[in-house]
Amino acid sequence: MSVHGAVNAPGGALEASWLDASSVVAFVELAPDGCVRRVNPCFVRLLEAAAERELLGRPITELVAERKSWAAWHASALAGRERGVRLAFQGRKGGKAVLEGDLFRPGHASDDSLYGVFVDVTEEMRLREAVQRGARMEALGSLTSGIAHDFNNLLTVLVGNLYLAAEDLRGDEKTFQKVKAARDAAKRGADLIKELLAFARREQPGAEEVDPAKIVSGLVPLLTRALGKKVTLDARPARNVGRVRCNPAQLESALVNLALNARDAITRCGRIAIVTEAVDLSGAEAERRGLPPGAYVRLDVVDDGSGIPPEMIERVFEPFFTTKGDKGGTGLGLSMVRWFAEQAGGAVSIDSTPGRGTVVSLLLPRSTDAAAETTSKTAPLSTLPGGDECVGVFSRDDSVRSTIEQILCVLGYDVHAAGDADDMLERLQSRPIDVLVVDGTGQDPASRRRFIRAAERARPGLKIVATADAADAATAHGRPRLLAKPFSIADVARAVRRAIDAQED
Numbered sequence: 001m002s003v004h005g006a007v008n009a010p011g012g013a014l015e016a017s018w019l020d021a022s023s024v025v026a027f028v029e030l031a032p033d034g035c036v037r038r039v040n041p042c043f044v045r046l047l048e049a050a051a052e053r054e055l056l057g058r059p060i061t062e063l064v065a066e067r068k069s070w071a072a073w074h075a076s077a078l079a080g081r082e083r084g085v086r087l088a089f090q091g092r093k094g095g096k097a098v099l100e101g102d103l104f105r106p107g108h109a110s111d112d113s114l115y116g117v118f119v120d121v122t123e124e125m126r127l128r129e130a131v132q133r134g135a136r137m138e139a140l141g142s143l144t145s146g147i148a149h150d151f152n153n154l155l156t157v158l159v160g161n162l163y164l165a166a167e168d169l170r171g172d173e174k175t176f177q178k179v180k181a182a183r184d185a186a187k188r189g190a191d192l193i194k195e196l197l198a199f200a201r202r203e204q205p206g207a208e209e210v211d212p213a214k215i216v217s218g219l220v221p222l223l224t225r226a227l228g229k230k231v232t233l234d235a236r237p238a239r240n241v242g243r244v245r246c247n248p249a250q251l252e253s254a255l256v257n258l259a260l261n262a263r264d265a266i267t268r269c270g271r272i273a274i275v276t277e278a279v280d281l282s283g284a285e286a287e288r289r290g291l292p293p294g295a296y297v298r299l300d301v302v303d304d305g306s307g308i309p310p311e312m313i314e315r316v317f318e319p320f321f322t323t324k325g326d327k328g329g330t331g332l333g334l335s336m337v338r339w340f341a342e343q344a345g346g347a348v349s350i351d352s353t354p355g356r357g358t359v360v361s362l363l364l365p366r367s368t369d370a371a372a373e374t375t376s377k378t379a380p381l382s383t384l385p386g387g388d389e390c391v392g393v394f395s396r397d398d399s400v401r402s403t404i405e406q407i408l409c410v411l412g413y414d415v416h417a418a419g420d421a422d423d424m425l426e427r428l429q430s431r432p433i434d435v436l437v438v439d440g441t442g443q444d445p446a447s448r449r450r451f452i453r454a455a456e457r458a459r460p461g462l463k464i465v466a467t468a469d470a471a472d473a474a475t476a477h478g479r480p481r482l483l484a485k486p487f488s489i490a491d492v493a494r495a496v497r498r499a500i501d502a503q504e505d
Contacts, residue, residue, distance in 0.1 A: 019117070026099055030114040034060050034074070037113060046099065046120055048091035065090045077103045077114055086121070094311035098122045133318070152485040153400055153441055155190045156467075159183055159486035160403035164410065167489070188249065190486045207344070209367055210248045212276050212297050213237035219255060219274075226256070227263050227272065234273040241278040241297050242366040246344035254337045258301040258360050261334070265305030265358060273302040278366065289347050295366040296346065300359055307354040316350060337362070384490055385497035386411035390432050393417040394424045394451070395439030400467075404437055407492045421451050428458040435463045435499045437483070437492075463499040 019027040019040045026043035030036060036055050047063060049055050055063070064070040065088035073085045086100045101118035105111075162183035169176040216237035224233055244251075255274065262272045277298045286293040308316060317338045334348075337360075341348040345365045352358035391413045395401035398419065405417040416431055418424040427433065436455055440448050456462050465481045483495045 024119060026101075026116075026118045026120065028060075028116045028118075030060055030116070032112050032114075036060060036063075043118075046091070046097040047089055048093040048095055050092075054092065063089050065096055073103050074114075077105060085116075087116075087118070094309070096122070096311075098125045152190065153397055155186055156486040157399040157403050159186045159190070159488065160407060162186060163489045164403075164406055167410065187486065188252075207245050207247055209243045210246055210251060211243050212251065212299055212364070213239060213241055215248060215251050216255065216274050216276060216299070219252060223256065223259050227259065230269045231263050231266055232269075232271045233259075234271060236273065237276045238278070241276050242295065244297050244344065244346075244364040245367045246340070246364060250340045250343075254340050254362065255299065255301065257334070257337055261360075262301055262303035262305060262358065265303055265307070267306060270304045273300070275300045275302065279363070281363075289349065289363065291347055291363065296363045297366050299362040299364070302357065302359045304357040307356055307358055308350070308352040309354055313350060313352060317348070384411065384493040386413065386493060387497065387500065388412055388414065389434045389500055390414045390416065391496060392424060392427060392431075392433040392436040393439075394421070394436060394455075395419060395441055395467075396443065397439065397441040400439050400441055404439070404492065407489050408437075408496065410489065411493050411496075413496070421454075425454055425458050428455055428462065433459060433462065435465060435496055437465045437467075437496065439467045441467075463502070465495050465499050 019025055019042075022040065022042055024042065025040075026046055027038075027040040028036060028043050029038040036058050039052055039055050041052075044052050044055065047055065061067050061070060069087060073087065084101065085103045086098065087103075089097045089099060091097060098121050099116075099118035100121045101116065103114065103116045105114055162179055166176055166179045166183060169179055214237075216235055220233065220235050223235075227233055259272055259274070266272075277300070279296050279298045281289065281291060281293055281296055283293050317334050338348050341362055341364065346363045348363070349361050350358065351361075391408050393401055393404050393408065393415060394417075395404065396419050401417050401419055405415050408415045416427050416433060418427060424436075428436070438448065438452060438455075443451070452464060452466075455464070463481075465483055467483050467485055467487075481495055481499050483491060487495075
C-alpha cells in the first residue's frame, strides 16, 4: 500500500498514529493558508527543532530552503495532481534536510488540510553530488590535458618572440621594459596553465625555495590594479620570516585567488590586508591544525567584507562549492588553494564572522635550505652560452619551429630546420648536425620515439634535446635533455650547449 493510501482513514480524517511512532517517515499537516498544523517527531528532528511547538503555526515558506520549488509543488497539490516531490528544508540550527515523498490533499470534502509525507534523502543526495563532483573533476582533467598542449605551443611562440624582440630593443630602455613586462605576463600565464594541469591530475608540481615576503611584495602592483578603487590593499610582508619550499607560481596564484575572493565579499568600500609571520606550532596547536609540530610561515589574507555563514564554512574548500551564488563563482578557487597548501606540506584554515569579515590563513613549513632566485630576468645575449656548431630543429608546427630556429640563429649556431620527418632524416645523413631539437607537436608518443630512433641511426652519436611534449620520446641510448615550454632564449641556450658539451642537467 502507498503511503498516501495508508494515511487516509474512511472517516475523512488523517490517522497519523503510526506516523508518530515512525523514525524514518516525516509527516507535516498544513492549513489552507500554508501554516503548520501538525508534525510528527521525525519531521521535528530533521528540521533540528527542539520541540514541536517551534514549528506549529509557522508558515511553511519559512521552513523550506527554496521557496520557488515549494510554490510549484504547492500549486500542483492544490490542483489535485498528486505526485512525488523533493523539497529542501532549512534546519533550525543551520543544516539542510532534503525530503522526498508525497504532497497531497485528501479526498474528503470536510478536510481542508494539505499533507506531506516524506523520507529523508539528504545523505543520498550528498553521495550523488560527490559522485557528480568526481565526474566533473575527471572531465576537467581530460579537458585541461587537451588544451594545455595547444596553449603551451601558443605561449611558446609568444614568449620566444618577446625574448627576441627584447634583445632588439635593449638600447631603448622604455620600450624594452614594456616588452619585458609582456613577456613576464605570458610566462605567468604558462605557469597558471601548468598549475591547472597539475591540479586536475593531482600531480606534484616543481618546488623550489621561496621567500614568501618577496612573493607578496611582487604581487602588490598586480593586486592593486585587480582589486579596484573600492578596496584598499595593505600588504605587510614581514622581513626575515624564513623561506618555504613550494612552487612560486602556485603560491602567487593562491594569494591572488584569496585576494579576489576577499574583494568579492566587499560590497562597497573596504580593506584587504596580506600579512606574513613566522610562527612555531606547539604540539597541541599543531595537532588541532593537522600538522606536525615545528616552524612555519603563516600568510593571512584578511578582509572586512560580508563574511561567510557558519553552515558554509565546512564546505568552502569543496570542489565546485561556491558562496557566490549567481555571481559567477566556479567553486574551484579555494579548493585549489587547499590542494596547493597540502602539496607544500602545510594547511589552510578560515575564520569568518558574518558582517565583520574573513581571515584565511596559509601555513607552510619553514625551510632552512639556501634560497633560490624566483624572479625572471632577461640576461644579455653576451652572457649566454652560444656556438657555431650545426643544430637541427624538427617540429611540425611552423610557428614553434620558426621560433626555435630564430633563437638558435641569434645564438650563433648553424641551423637546419624541417617540418617533415623524412626531410629531417635526409639532412641528418648529409650534414654534420651535432644536436637535434625535437618538438612533439602533431605527433603521438609512439611516432616521436620511432622518429628519434631513426634519427640516431641516421647519425650515430647525435645528441637530442626534446621539448616538454616530447619528453616521453626517450630511447635506449638515454633520455633526451628536456626543454620545457614556453622557453626563454637562456633556456634554449643552456639546453643546447649542455647537449653539445655532454653535460648532464
